[in-house]
Amino acid sequence: MARGPVRTGNGARTVNPPAGPAKSRARGAAQRDGLVVEGLYKSYKRRPVVRGVSLSVRRGEAVGLLGPNGAGKTTVFYMIIGLIAADSGRISLDGVDITHLPMYRRARLGIGYLPQESSIFRGLTVEENIRAVLELTDTPRARRDSVLRELLDE
Structure with missing residues (x-):
């Protein structure tokens, strides 16, 4: 995944700090030690609201998901925590696929969401x-x- 702002098909951007040499070496570790979201898609009544969102968060790292109202940011978070199911894509934590785990199991693994509202x-x-x-x-x-x-x- 590219570092810096990455625009998705629906206008949202994920923002990660630029990777330096140490971060580049640690990039493979992020696949095993943290949250990895790959190609999430979600539609409601045949209307796509999330198209191919990918991001990764290493343990201890803060990542922002930026975009205009209606871009699908909340939907992405809801899919990550298991509140709603993704139509396609993969969510893994520490290298383990959690895409189809129910919300309570993800919560027990440490996946949570504190909304702004x-x-x-x-x-x-x-x-x-x-x-x-x-x-x-x-x-x-x-x-x-x-x-x-x-x-x-x-």
Whole structure:
């Protein structure tokens, strides 16, 4: 991945500091020791909102994701933490593929998101809010789905 600002297909940019000689040597280590996001895509009703976003974050590194409103920044974060599923792409942590892990398992591995807004769940439907909370438990998926249906029927 290139260092410095990288513009994605939807106008967002990832910003990493320029790589010096030491950082260039450590580049391969980032593939094993940190978060690596490769080619994330997400569409809603056939409308692409995230197109091919890739980034990497080494442990202890701060990375900014910049872009105009509607560029897909929040959607990228939601896919990384497991709140929503990516249509395609790969998310790995310390070399382990976590793309399909539920949110609560990612949280146990240390993946979290502190939103700028006061509530992460404001833009979600009632069903999505309940599902997000249920995924924090170690309950089998079939049981979580059953509880979700019961709650929605109330």
